[in-house]
Every structure is written in structure tokens, then in C-alpha cells.
Amino acid sequence: MERNLNLFFCLLFSILYAFTAHSQASKVEVTTNSLGHFELQKNGVPYYIKGAGAKDHFGLLVKSGANSIRIWSTNNKSLLDSAYHHGLTVTLGLHVRPERSGMDYNNEYAVKGQIEYLKNEVLKYKDHPALLVWGIGNEVDLKYSNFKVWETIEIIAKFIKEVDSNHPTMTVIAGVDPSKAFYIKKYCPSIDILGLNVYGSIENAGLNLRKFNWNKPYIVSEWGVNGPFEARTTSWKAKIEPPNGIKADQRLRRYQELIEKDKEFCLGSYCFLWGQKQESTATWHGMFLSNGLPTEAVDVMHFCWKGEWPNSRAPSIRNIILENIGWRKDHIIAPSSQATLKIELLKYNNKKIIVEYVLYPEAFSNKIGGDIQKSPEPIKFEIVNQSDNELTFITPKEKGAYRLFAYVKNEKGQSSVANIPFLVE
Amino acid sequence: MKLKTQIFVVILIFLNLSCGYMQEVNVYESSKSISAYDKFPYKTLFKDSQENGLWGVKSNSCKEVFFENSNSYIGNDHLHIKWNASKCNYTAVGLKWADYKVKDLKPIIESTAIELHVRIDSGELSNIPMFFVLLDYGGNQCRANINYLDLEGGKIDSDWRRIRIPLQAFNYKKRNVNMSKIKELRLEFQRMGDLHIDNIIIVPHKHNYQKSRETFTKVFNTHPIQIGVGKEYWWGINKKYSSCLQFGSYFENESVVVDLDESKEMQWNTFGFSPYQWMHVDITSIYTSSAIMFKVKSEKIPALQLNLFSYKGKKRRLQKILNETHFIERENGLYEAYLPLKSLEGHKEFRWDSFKEIRFKILESSKCEIGDFQLIEFRGNPKKPTQWKGI
Numbered sequence: 001m002e003r004n005l006n007l008f009f010c011l012l013f014s015i016l017y018a019f020t021a022h023s024q025a026s027k028v029e030v031t032t033n034s035l036g037h038f039e040l041q042k043n044g045v046p047y048y049i050k051g052a053g054a055k056d057h058f059g060l061l062v063k064s065g066a067n068s069i070r071i072w073s074t075n076n077k078s079l080l081d082s083a084y085h086h087g088l089t090v091t092l093g094l095h096v097r098p099e100r101s102g103m104d105y106n107n108e109y110a111v112k113g114q115i116e117y118l119k120n121e122v123l124k125y126k127d128h129p130a131l132l133v134w135g136i137g138n139e140v141d142l143k144y145s146n147f148k149v150w151e152t153i154e155i156i157a158k159f160i161k162e163v164d165s166n167h168p169t170m171t172v173i174a175g176v177d178p179s180k181a182f183y184i185k186k187y188c189p190s191i192d193i194l195g196l197n198v199y200g201s202i203e204n205a206g207l208n209l210r211k212f213n214w215n216k217p218y219i220v221s222e223w224g225v226n227g228p229f230e231a232r233t234t235s236w237k238a239k240i241e242p243p244n245g246i247k248a249d250q251r252l253r254r255y256q257e258l259i260e261k262d263k264e265f266c267l268g269s270y271c272f273l274w275g276q277k278q279e280s281t282a283t284w285h286g287m288f289l290s291n292g293l294p295t296e297a298v299d300v301m302h303f304c305w306k307g308e309w310p311n312s313r314a315p316s317i318r319n320i321i322l323e324n325i326g327w328r329k330d331h332i333i334a335p336s337s338q339a340t341l342k343i344e345l346l347k348y349n350n351k352k353i354i355v356e357y358v359l360y361p362e363a364f365s366n367k368i369g370g371d372i373q374k375s376p377e378p379i380k381f382e383i384v385n386q387s388d389n390e391l392t393f394i395t396p397k398e399k400g401a402y403r404l405f406a407y408v409k410n411e412k413g414q415s416s417v418a419n420i421p422f423l424v425e
Numbered sequence: 426m427k428l429k430t431q432i433f434v435v436i437l438i439f440l441n442l443s444c445g446y447m448q449e450v451n452v453y454e455s456s457k458s459i460s461a462y463d464k465f466p467y468k469t470l471f472k473d474s475q476e477n478g479l480w481g482v483k484s485n486s487c488k489e490v491f492f493e494n495s496n497s498y499i500g501n502d503h504l505h506i507k508w509n510a511s512k513c514n515y516t517a518v519g520l521k522w523a524d525y526k527v528k529d530l531k532p533i534i535e536s537t538a539i540e541l542h543v544r545i546d547s548g549e550l551s552n553i554p555m556f557f558v559l560l561d562y563g564g565n566q567c568r569a570n571i572n573y574l575d576l577e578g579g580k581i582d583s584d585w586r587r588i589r590i591p592l593q594a595f596n597y598k599k600r601n602v603n604m605s606k607i608k609e610l611r612l613e614f615q616r617m618g619d620l621h622i623d624n625i626i627i628v629p630h631k632h633n634y635q636k637s638r639e640t641f642t643k644v645f646n647t648h649p650i651q652i653g654v655g656k657e658y659w660w661g662i663n664k665k666y667s668s669c670l671q672f673g674s675y676f677e678n679e680s681v682v683v684d685l686d687e688s689k690e691m692q693w694n695t696f697g698f699s700p701y702q703w704m705h706v707d708i709t710s711i712y713t714s715s716a717i718m719f720k721v722k723s724e725k726i727p728a729l730q731l732n733l734f735s736y737k738g739k740k741r742r743l744q745k746i747l748n749e750t751h752f753i754e755r756e757n758g759l760y761e762a763y764l765p766l767k768s769l770e771g772h773k774e775f776r777w778d779s780f781k782e783i784r785f786k787i788l789e790s791s792k793c794e795i796g797d798f799q800l801i802e803f804r805g806n807p808k809k810p811t812q813w814k815g816i
Contacts, residue, residue, distance in 0.1 A: 075552070102568075102596070109594060109634035113572035117551060120579055145705065145736060145779070147641045178660040179703045179736075179781060211693065212660045374511075 025127045025166045026089070030192050030217055030267070038217035040168075040267045042089070042132070049132075049268020050305045051091070053222060055079060055275055057288060058086040064298060065305030070221060070270040072138050074121040080130045089132035091170070091195075091221070091270065092125060094118045096137035096152060098144065105148040118156050126164040134160055134167055135221065139174040139197060150187035157190035168192040172221045175201045181212035193267065195221030200230040202254055206262040220259055220269035224297075225250050228280035234330045236401050236423050238362050239280045243327065243418035245318035245346065248300045255304040271301055278375040280363065281403065283417045290375070293413040314414030315353050319344035320406060322420045331422035336397040343389045343406045343418060350410040357383070357391050362401035362421060399424050461532035462629050467523040470539070470610055470625040473500030478521035481611075487513035488614065493621070498542040498585045503623035508614040517558070517613040520625065527562065528607040530592055538589040538630035539610065543581055544621045550581045553618055557590050558611040559602060567597040568613070585623070591632040642705040642778070648715065648802035650708075652783065653679050653698035661696030669693045673794045675722055680796020683727065687790045697732075697784035700800070705736055706780040708800065712766050716803035716810060717783065721760040723793030726752050730786040731764060738776035743769040746788070753811045763816060768807035 026042050033039045033046070040047045051068035052061055055076075061069070069083050072093040083090050097103035097114060104110055118136075125131060136156050140149045157169040171188060172195030173180050184191060194214060198205045202223050209218060225247040231239045242250075251271070259269045276286035283289065287297035296314040303309050321342045322331045333339050347353055359381045363374070379402070382394040396402060401423055409415040471477045474492040482490040488508040497503040510516040522528065539557065553571060560566045569590050573579060577587040597604050612622070653659065656679060662670045669692050673682040685694055700706040708715060721727060726749060733743040745764060752760045766772055785795070805813020 104596075104636070106637045106639055107634070108636065109572060109574065109591070109632070112634070113574040116579075117573035120551060120573070145641075146639070148639060178697060179699065181660070182658065182699075182703050210663055210666050211695070213663055374514075 025129055025131060025164075027166050028132055028168060030168050035263075037264045038267060040133075040217075047089075047132075047268075049089075049091075049219060049270070051268060051270040052274035052287075052301070053270050053272045057274060057292075057294070058082055058088060060294065060298065061274055062086050062088065064302040064310070066274075066301070068132055068268070068270070069274070070135065072135070074125060077125075080125070080128050084128070084130035088130065090128075090130045091133040091135050091219070092128075092131055093135040093138055093172075094121060094156060096140050096149070096156070098137075098140045098142060099146055099149065100143045105146045105152065111148075111152060115152060115155055119159050122156070122160055122163060126160075126167070131167055133193065133219070134164075134169045135195060136160075136169060136171045136191070138172045138195075138221075140171075141177075141180050142174040147183055147187075150183050153184075154188040154190055157188060161190050170195045170219060170221070172197055176205050176208045176212065178212045181209070181214045185214070192216060194218040197222035197272075199224060199227040202258055206258065206265065209265065214265075217265050217267050219267050222272040223254060223259065223269055224272045224285055228284055231280075232328070234421055234423070236330075236362075236421075237364065238401055238403065238421035238423075239284075240328060240421065241281050241284055241419055243317045243320050243343075244283075244296050244416040245316040245418075248296045248316060251297060251300045252304065255300075260304075274298075274301075278363065281419060282360075282375055283405070283419065289407070289415055289417065293409060293415045296414070296416045299414070312410070312412055312414060313348040313350075315348060315350055315408045315410055315416050316346040317343050317406060317408055317416045317418040318346060320418040320420050322404070322422060327418070327420050331420060332425050333395050333422055335395060335399055335424050337395050338384060339393060339395050339422075341391045341393070341404060341406065341420065343408070345389060345408055345416065352411055353388065354409050354411075355386070355388055356407045356409075357386070357393070358405045358407065359393075359396075360403050360405065362403055364401070395422075395424050460536070460629075462537055462627070465529075465533050465537075465627065467526065467528050468627045470520045470522050470627070471504065471541075471622075472624060472626075473497070473502050474504075475501060478524060479504075479518055480521065481518040485513075487511075487516045488518075490518065496621075498623035500623070503621055505621050506612075506614065507619045509617045510615050511617070515613070516615070517611045520610045520612070522607075522609050525608055529605040530559075530607050531605045533627070534592045534604060535632070536629055537627050538575070538591040538632070539625065540587060540589050540628040540630075541625040542585040542587055542623050544583055544585050545581055545619060546621075547583060551576070551579060553581060553620060554615040555618065555620070556613040556615070557595070558613050559595055559597065559604075560608045560611065561603040562606045562608050563603055565600055565602045566611075567595040567600040567602040569594040569596070581620075589628070589630055591630055593632050593634075640705065642707050643701045644707040645701075645800070646710050648711065648800065650700075650800040651678060651798070652700040652717075652800055653798045655679075655702065658702055659696065659698040661693060663693075667691050667693035670696050673796060675794050676720055676796035678797045680720075680794050681785075682794045683787055683791050685787050685789075685791050694787040695784065697782050698798075699782055700780055703781075705778065707778040708780060709777045711800075711802075712772075712777040714802055714804055715800050716763050716765040716816075718764075718799045718801045718816075719762050719795060720797045721752070721762060721793055721795050722758060723760065723791070724758055726760060727791040727793045727795070728788035729762075729795075730788055732782075732784040732786070733766075733769065733775070733780070734782040734784065735776040736779040736781045738774065738779065740771050740774040741776075741781075743771055743775055745769055750808075751810055753816070761816075763801075763803065763810040765803045765805070765807040765810050768810065 029041050049068045050066045054069040068089040070091040073095040153171050170193040228239045273285045276288045299313050320327045359379045360376045363376045384392040403421045405419040491505040492502040493505045494502045556568045558568045575589040669685045671682045673680040729747045731745050735741050
């Protein structure tokens with residue numbers, strides 16, 4: 001009886017301990033190490049962020065070697081819970097409305113309403129065990145002219161310092177610029193970390209921060225391939241997207257040579273995007289396809305985070321050619337005419353690959369900064385002949401701008417994609 | 426006391442008491458004033474589907490609209506909307522508001538709000554992705570969203586919660602909406618949601634918030650202007666990483682000592698500064714008659730590229746490589762450089778009301794000191810800047 005009682009108390013204690021441990025917030029701090037380099041510590045242990053901007057596919061993320069996700073707003077608590085159950089930490093975004101969305105920072109009512117709302121969100125989430133860093137605002141500097149927005153950022157950061165001593169504060173800007181560095185230094189002393197969303201500009205981001213006399217650490221809060229806003233366009237203003245294989249090389253080089261190497265200031269990074277979204281095309285930033293299949297970018301991140309390639313790798317499209325003209329050039333074809341598309345690919349260790357071609361109307365959009373864009377619907381088209389790396393098809397009879405996608409996948413669904421815009425005229 | 430005296434005292438007391446109950450009455454008392462809110466006749470926008478007209482209530486792929494009888498806040502039924510706007514360009518419900526009669530909201534803008542009650546079936550939200558849109562008879566529309574300050578209890582849950590949208594919160598000035606000729610109110614929905622709505626009415630409301638006009642702009646109308654004052658507004662100079670560029674002291678105002686050897690590593694060759702404290706600098710009224718002037722102490726004219734940046738506009742960068750025609754040697758080894766702004770290619774497209782930065786790039790190995798940056802008056806030939814007698 002006494003033994004049973006002891007067992008019962010042991011069990012009860014274990015359950016209570018587990019519950020307490022699970023519901024405890026981590027103590028996260030920015031410190032400097034013995035070399036004088038900035039370092040993030042979680043519960044007293046150095047913590048280098050191997051992260052992704054992600055809302056799903058957490059299982060594969062962990063399997064690939066990541067330890068953290070970044071989300072942009074507080075509107076979905078289940079993401080934090082799910083991240084926690086997968087052993088991932090979260091950089092949690094507090095959505096500060098950017099001026100470009102119509103927010104007027106001279107309007108006291110709008111400003112105070114937003115601040116009170118976000119303070120409430122801070123109180124809701126500050127003790128969540130998955131929370132790593134607060135991300136106050138995302139790209140509020142993009143096309144802005146009212147620098148008062150930095151006052152809002154500071155009020156929220158200062159509030160966090162008052163109510164949550166466990167988590168550092170970060171604000172995220174769209175690229176580095178001397179005026180932004182000045183304003184954040186001047187107006188936001190309660191900001192601990194600068195978040196950088198850098199695509200093409202990642203090449204000089206670390207150097208530029210030093211030039212702009214930024215003296216706190218940074219996290220590369222979004223990075224990846226050059227964005228549509230940096231891409232070359234055709235004569236009809238369609239953005240030219242490199243094939244997955246080219247983008248994969250770019251990702252790998254940037255991680256190894258730019259992010260990992262800056263040990264003095266960089267606390268880690270979040271690759272963009274561990275998921276799928278429409279941004280000029282459906283495949284530009286997303287490391288997954290709209291049907292949920294992973295692309296070769298996932299393999300690249302596996303290599304970046306774990307130092308080895310996964311056992312099964314996606315095939316890789318290295319080149320796409322329409323009518324014997326490469327993807328970097330303009331392609332203008334007559335309506336209802338026969339045309340040939342070729343792809344060059346690496347199969348790696350895949351014995352069998354499946355190729356699919358899909359035609360879309362061009363999705364012109366003037367949205368910026370990751371604002372929501374609508375995906376076009378695919379168009380039916382006539383295929384004359386198709387092989388593993390070549391497609392002969394009939395162009396649409398309607399004049400206009402189109403984009404032809406080539407999808408290649410192995411038996412496990414690991415994919416690579418490339419597209420080529422063309423004008424029917 | 427004699428009886429007469431007693432009667433007199435009683436009458437006196439009676440009269441005194443009577444006077445106490447008498448009210449002062451002005452002969453010409455004005456009638457009680459009626460507020461603009463009281464005068465406004467169209468206070469109800471929605472109480473139930475029988476009394477108040479709506480459009481856009483037909484369900485489609487992006488929204489489902491129901492009029493539910495149970496658990497209404499007021500009236501026989503209430504509005505229940507479920508939406509997923511991701512596949513539609515526009516998802517909205519319109520309130521005909523007194524059968525599209527012209528509503529003059531001008532007299533009540535300052536003192537009223539649109540009030541409604543909302544709830545959700547379960548859970549708790551602090552925000553709903555919806556907008557309130559006012560349309561005038563000219564087709565112009567202005568909008569406002571739910572503000573946390575006017576959300577009862579700071580949340581939306583399964584209880585009916587009051588929301589107020591002050592009329593002043595609508596951006597009617599910016600959108601040029603004629604508030605004296607309002608046609609209807611629309612509820613516009615974004616992303617996804619599921620909301621019960623009832624009792625949309627106009628109510629008296631105090632809105633004690635201000636709108637400032639701060640623009641972070643510094644306007645210059647006269648010459649000369651000392652630019653780049655204050656080392657905190659400079660960048661590119663950080664001794665920890667590069668000693669190629671350092672602040673100097675030869676000139677009266679800020680200057681940079683350049684010691685660039687391109688054959689070595691980590692040679693920083695670019696520096697910049699804000700004309701004025703990283704604000705929008707507005708020199709629109711004087712830019713055509715302005716030149717950037719600075720001094721150089723050097724054994725020879727350095728190879729410099731100058732870039733100007735603006736915060737706004739399509740053309741945000743102007744560029745010029747300086748040559749000998751831009752320099753005058755004042756003393757042995759002391760030069761003055763002049764760059765008329767009109768000589769810059771693309772200057773007409775540049776936003777001179779939002780001038781942001783002046784940036785220098787040293788194009789080859791040099792040893793010199795550059796400083797004392799000014800914007801001076803220049804009325805000579807922009808192509809021959811140093812030949813104007815005025816300098």
C-alpha cells in the first residue's frame with residue numbers, strides 16, 4: 001500500500017513537473033561571447049537560429065535540421081502550439097500596419113488603437129514556451145514617408161521590456177539603408193536586434209550595417225533568391241524567374257558565404273519561404289509547390305543546416321529553353337502555332353522522374369513587400385508531343401501574355417520547377 | 426402675542442415659504458436647443474431584415490449570408506456572414522440606409538459614431554478583417570476599420586459586443602467624399618471570417634483624438650545652406666573596420682580624411698550624409714539656382730563620384746563623376762568643387778521636396794581631405810560651373 005502511495009506521488013510529481021516545464025517560457029537573451037561576438041542564448045545555452053518563414057510542413061523542417069520558425073502576426077495561436085510540439089522556437093511577429101496599407105501615423109486614434117491592440121497581444125503570448133524573439137513590425141519602412149512609425153515600434157518594444165524580460169525585441173526592415181539605421185538607433189532604443197529582409201541586397205547587408213554604424217546584432221529575417229522586384233522583365237513587363245536549379249545554387253552560396261560567415265553580428269536566419277505563396281509567380285519564393293510537394297530548395301536548406309544532403313534528393317531543372325531561346329530572353333510567338341520547350345535537368349539518384357507542363361496567363365501585379373497576390377487559374381492547351389525533357393505544344397489562339405511551367409518530380413514527390421514567360425502576338 | 430400679530434406672522438411665514446417655491450422665469454426664455462444628432466433622421470441602419478434593406482446578401486462562393494432568428498441582439502433576426510474572400514476581388518454587403526435617401530452627415534461628423542453589435546459562435550478574436558465603407562452620390566468612397574479603442578472589452582467572443590466607428594475615423598477628406606450626400610454604408614470583408622452582426626445605428630459619441638500634420642520635412646528657401654552638419658548623420662566612417670575614411674578637422678565644418686589604397690583589402694571608399702538630419706529636405710524653390718560646393722585639400726584633384734538620393738519618386742538617384750571643370754584651385758593644394766544641380770542628368774524627375782542623401786565614392790587611390798559642404802546660389806552655365814563670376 002505504502003509502495004503504491006509512493007508510486008502515486010511520484011507520478012503526480014512527474015506530471016506536475018512536466019506540466020510546469022512545458023508551460024514555462026524560455027529565457028532568451030542577447031549576450032556577447034568570449035570573442036566579443038553577439039550571441040543569442042536560450043536558457044543560458046548559445047542558440048544559433050536555423051530558421052524558416054513557415055506556417056506548415058514543420059515535421060520536414062525539423063527533419064531538415066531547423067530549430068525555429070518566423071511568423072508575421074499573432075492571428076494564429078495554433079502555429080505556436082504546433083511549433084512547440086515539434087520542438088521549434090518562434091520569432092513572433094506583431095503586425096504593425098505599414099503606411100502603404102493606408103495607416104496614417106499622424107492619426108492619434110489609429111496609432112493608439114494599434115498600440116493598445118498590440119500590447120494586448122504581447123500579454124497574450126509572452127509566456128508561450130515556443131516564443132524566442134518578438135518581431136515588431138515587418139517592412140514598415142517600405143515606401144514610407146512618415147518616420148513617426150518608429151515611435152510606435154519603440155512604444156511596443158518598451159512595453160515588452162516592462163512586461164516580458166524573457167524575450168528580446170526585434171524590428172524587421174526591408175533592406176538596409178543609412179537613414180533607417182539612424183532612425184531605429186535614435187527612436188527605438190528598446191530594440192535589441194535588427195531584422196533584415198534581404199534578397200538581392202543580402203550580398204552587402206553585413207558590410208553595410210557596419211558602414212551605417214549599426215552596433216547591435218541582426219537576424220536575417222527573410223532571405224532567399226532575388227525577389228521579383230529585383231528581377232529582369234520582358235518587354236511586356238513579365239518578371240523573368242530563374243529555374244529552380246539556379247535558385248538552389250544561389251541559396252546555398254548565400255547561406256554559406258554571407259549568413260554563416262558573419263559570426264560577429266548575425267544571430268541566425270529565417271529562409272523564405274518554407275511554404276508556398278503567389279508573388280509574381282506561384283513558385284518564386286516558395287520552397288514548396290501549391291500542391292504541397294517540396295522542391296529542391298528544401299534539400300538545399302537540409303544541406304545548409306545539417307551539412308549533408310538528404311538521402312533522397314529532388315531532381316533539378318538547370319535550364320529551360322523555348323524555341324531554342326534561353327529563359328533570360330524575350331519569347332514572342334504567333335497565336336495557334338507549334339512551339340517547342342526544352343528543359344535541362346539533373347536527375348541525381350532518381351531512377352524515375354515524372355514531368356508535367358502547365359500553362360497560365362501572366363499574373364501581372366503591382367503589389368509590393370509580400371502583400372497578398374491572387375493566383376491565376378491554369379489554361380488548357382494542346383500538347384503535340386511530350387518527353388522527359390521536351391514538349392511540343394500549340395500556343396493559345398488568344399493574344400496575350402502567358403507563362404509555361406515545367407514540373408519535374410521523383411517518385412517521392414520531391415520536385416523542381418522552371419517557367420518561361422512568352423507573349424502570343 | 427395678540428391675535429392680529431399672530432395672524433400677521435403666519436401670513437409672513439406662508440408668503441416666505443411660497444416665495445421659496447417660485448422659479449425665476451425669463452420673459453424671453455429661449456427654447457431648448459436640439460442637437461445635430463437629434464435632428465438627424467436616419468439613425469437606424471439595421472435592426473432586422475424586415476425593416477432595413479440590404480444588398481449583397483445572396484450567398485456565393487466567397488460568402489454565405491443568413492438572417493438568423495435565434496440569439497439576436499435586437500429585432501426579429503440578425504445578420505450572420507461567413508466569408509472567404511481569397512477567390513473574389515470584392516466581398517461586401519451593402520446597407521441601403523433609409524432606402525438610399527441622401528444623408529447629410531456633415532453636422533454630425535464630430536459628435537457621432539456608427540455603432541453595431543457583433544459576436545462569433547466560439548473562441549475569441551481581437552480583430553476582424555472587415556472595413557466600413559461610406560459612399561457618396563458621386564461614387565466616392567471612404568473607409569474605416571475596427572479600432573481596438575472602440576471595441577467593447579477589447580475582444581469579440583460569443584457575447585454581443587459593442588463596436589463603434591466614429592465618423593471622424595473615415596478618411597473622407599483624403600478620398601474627397603462628400604459627407605453631406607452619403608448614399609450607403611458597405612461592410613467589406615477580407616481574408617476569412619464568420620461574424621454575427623446586429624443593431625447598426627448612429628449614436629452620439631465623443632472622439633477625443635487629434636490628427637497632427639507632422640511631415641519630417643525641412644524646407645530651405647534661401648542660400649547658402651550648410652549641409653551635413655552633425656557627425657551622427659554621416660555613414661561610411663567606422664575606424665573599427667576601416668581606416669581609409671576618418672573625420673577630419675582641417676575645415677571649419679564636417680570633413681573626411683581620405684587615405685585610400687586600392688591595392689589593400691577592406692578599403693572603404695564610400696561615405697554619405699543627410700543634407701539635414703535624415704529628414705525630407707525640400708529645396709524645390711531653389712534647386713534650379715543651387716550648386717553643391719565643397720572644399721578639398723589635396724595634392725591633386727581626387728577622382729570622385731557624387732550621388733544624390735531622394736526618399737520618394739520613380740527616379741531616386743542622380744549620379745555624376747566630377748572632372749576638372751568642377752574644381753577651382755584657390756590656394757596651393759586647396760580646391761573648391763562646384764556641382765550645379767541643374768547639370769545632373771534626370772534632375773527634373775528627381776523629387777527635390779524629398780531630398781535624402783549625398784553620397785561620395787572615391788574612385789581611385791587617394792590622400793585628401795574633403796569637407797565644408799554647402800548648397801550655394803549658382804546662376805551660371807551648369808556645364809561650365811567654375812566659369813561663373815558669382816563664385
